[in-house]
Amino acid sequence: MIVMRTGFRWVMMALAGCLGLVVLVNRSTAAEERARNPILWADVPDIAVIRVGAVYYMSSTTMHLSPGLPIMKSKDLVNWELMGYAYDTLGDNDALTLRNGKNAYGAGSWASSLRHHDGTFYVTTFSSTTGRTHVYRTRDIERGEWRENSFAPSLHDHSLFFDDDGRVYMLYGGGNLRLAELNPDLSGLKPGGFHQVVITNASAVAGTNVGLPAEGSQLRKIHGKYYLFNICWPRGGMRTVLIHRADAITGPYEGRVALQDQGVAQGGLIDTPEGEWYAYLFRDFGAVGRVPYLVPVRWAEGWPVLGVEGKVPDTLALPPSKGLIPSLVVSDDFERHPGQRLLPLSWQWNHNPDPEHWSLAARPGYLRLTTGRVDGGFLEARNTLTQRTLGPECSGFVAMDIEGMKDGDVAGLALLQRRYGFVAVKARGTMRYLVSVHAPSGTPIESEPIPLKQNTVYLRADCDFRQRADRGRFYYSLDGQTWAAIGAELKMAYTLPHFMGYRFGLFNYATQAAGGHVDFDSFHVSDRIAAVP
Numbered sequence: 001m002i003v004m005r006t007g008f009r010w011v012m013m014a015l016a017g018c019l020g021l022v023v024l025v026n027r028s029t030a031a032e033e034r035a036r037n038p039i040l041w042a043d044v045p046d047i048a049v050i051r052v053g054a055v056y057y058m059s060s061t062t063m064h065l066s067p068g069l070p071i072m073k074s075k076d077l078v079n080w081e082l083m084g085y086a087y088d089t090l091g092d093n094d095a096l097t098l099r100n101g102k103n104a105y106g107a108g109s110w111a112s113s114l115r116h117h118d119g120t121f122y123v124t125t126f127s128s129t130t131g132r133t134h135v136y137r138t139r140d141i142e143r144g145e146w147r148e149n150s151f152a153p154s155l156h157d158h159s160l161f162f163d164d165d166g167r168v169y170m171l172y173g174g175g176n177l178r179l180a181e182l183n184p185d186l187s188g189l190k191p192g193g194f195h196q197v198v199i200t201n202a203s204a205v206a207g208t209n210v211g212l213p214a215e216g217s218q219l220r221k222i223h224g225k226y227y228l229f230n231i232c233w234p235r236g237g238m239r240t241v242l243i244h245r246a247d248a249i250t251g252p253y254e255g256r257v258a259l260q261d262q263g264v265a266q267g268g269l270i271d272t273p274e275g276e277w278y279a280y281l282f283r284d285f286g287a288v289g290r291v292p293y294l295v296p297v298r299w300a301e302g303w304p305v306l307g308v309e310g311k312v313p314d315t316l317a318l319p320p321s322k323g324l325i326p327s328l329v330v331s332d333d334f335e336r337h338p339g340q341r342l343l344p345l346s347w348q349w350n351h352n353p354d355p356e357h358w359s360l361a362a363r364p365g366y367l368r369l370t371t372g373r374v375d376g377g378f379l380e381a382r383n384t385l386t387q388r389t390l391g392p393e394c395s396g397f398v399a400m401d402i403e404g405m406k407d408g409d410v411a412g413l414a415l416l417q418r419r420y421g422f423v424a425v426k427a428r429g430t431m432r433y434l435v436s437v438h439a440p441s442g443t444p445i446e447s448e449p450i451p452l453k454q455n456t457v458y459l460r461a462d463c464d465f466r467q468r469a470d471r472g473r474f475y476y477s478l479d480g481q482t483w484a485a486i487g488a489e490l491k492m493a494y495t496l497p498h499f500m501g502y503r504f505g506l507f508n509y510a511t512q513a514a515g516g517h518v519d520f521d522s523f524h525v526s527d528r529i530a531a532v533p
Contacts, residue, residue, distance in 0.1 A: 105497055
């Protein structure tokens with residue numbers, strides 16, 4: 001086993017050295033670069049952004065993943081760092097814990113609203129899985145604990161708003177947008193409080209041929225007026241930004257189309273300490289997911305005007321990106337020192353984890369996944385540990401010790417979405433086989449098995465998102481240095497049943513009997529795809 005760790009670490013250092021040369025070359029031109037759209041080429045959808053002093057904070061959707069509702073920090077609107085999550089688990093029911101044939105794929109928690117009011121940070125979300133609206137609060141957004149309360153009903157795509165007169169609202173809904181007054185402590189809808197439709201058919205300003213009605217509300221008060229951002233989707237067209245404004249929060253509102261370009265939509269306004277304005281939005285970008293964009297804003301006749309001559313620019317007068325590694329995606333050797341988090345923030349479990357069946361202590365320096373039940377397939381497996389993929393291309397590889405597998409176990413490295421793929425070891429009796437599995441239409445297709453005669457194997461997954469290629473490939477190695485392709489190319493596709501970009505996943509599940517385990521060593525992620533001879 002020592003050979004396994006030493007050999008694999010050597011491979012990691014060699015690869016990191018190669019990538020380091022790239023970094024050194026790029027630094028020489030960094031001063032001449034500008035920020036480029038997309039700002040984050042990774043699945044960070046439904047973003048809500050606030051500024052407190054000179055610091056920006058952002059929340060996003062993570063649906064069925066746990067922990068959830070990520071909080072990110074930036075000092076330049078371009079380079080973001082994960083600070084934490086508002087919750088460890090959203091709730092405890094069959095769907096969120098993958099029990100009794102239920103799941104929360106494409107559900108869980110959706111679009112959030114982020115606010116800072118009277119020294120307290122609030123982030124709120126809603127869930128069809130729990131049927132509730134969830135409110136989280138803390139005095140210290142970077143290090144503090146979040147306190148939660150929730151209430152029924154689940155207010156769809158709401159925007160939390162603290163008005164100047166001390167009243168608190170959520171503006172929510174689709175098509176017909178409603179304003180609901182909350183109790184001052186945000187414990188629920190205020191009995192007898194204001195609760196009415198304030199904009200009827202908010203999509204009307206985009207025409208009559210609208211498929212997806214106005215939703216995704218983001219409400220701000222600027223210079224004494226209320227500005228509401230929404231999206232809609234005209235049939236045969238693209239996601240479209242709508243803006244309504246009013247002198248009173250209850251209306252009447254007047255509206256207009258604010259942006260129709262590349263499908264960049266849904267979000268709101270943010271200003272810099274220097275007085276510049278931007279719209280933070282996102283774009284459906286194929287299999288990698290929904291990726292954030294920044295669009296410059298100028299003001300004319302009391303309206304925010306988005307884009308450069310109505311278009312989303314490729315570059316912005318902001319600092320260049322330093323990359324998403326290790327800010328949103330990280331490599332992990334699974335070695336932990338006193339005071340360190342058990343898992344870096346970039347890791348999220350597919351649904352609520354089963355804490356009894358994963359460990360970093362059972363074999364220090366390794367992630368051990370032990371099967372706790374029998375499952376019918378990969379998408380039902382508990383304790384699949386995931387991270388985002390990223391564009392324009394990326395590669396993830398890991399070492400796996402399979403000595404503890406039992407008959408019927410399947411363990412490996414996946415690209416997780418409904419049309420998933422993975423490279424894995426399957427145990428059949430006393431034999432072990434390498435396989436690649438694709439599920440292009442929901443039914444898994446397995447490659448010809450390759451007999452494996454050693455306990456250490458190295459697995460790799462590559463993703464090519466350049467120009468929407470959305471291609472995935474899987475490889476294996478017996479020595480950590482020479483790689484061989486396995487299985488066919490995976491044609492990745494963003495599907496609504498999962499509603500999420502592809503993620504790397506480490507997994508182990510049983511098909512015959514529980515109790516087997518595998519040990520993962522040194523997951524490494526790169527924003528380059530190394531050539532395979």
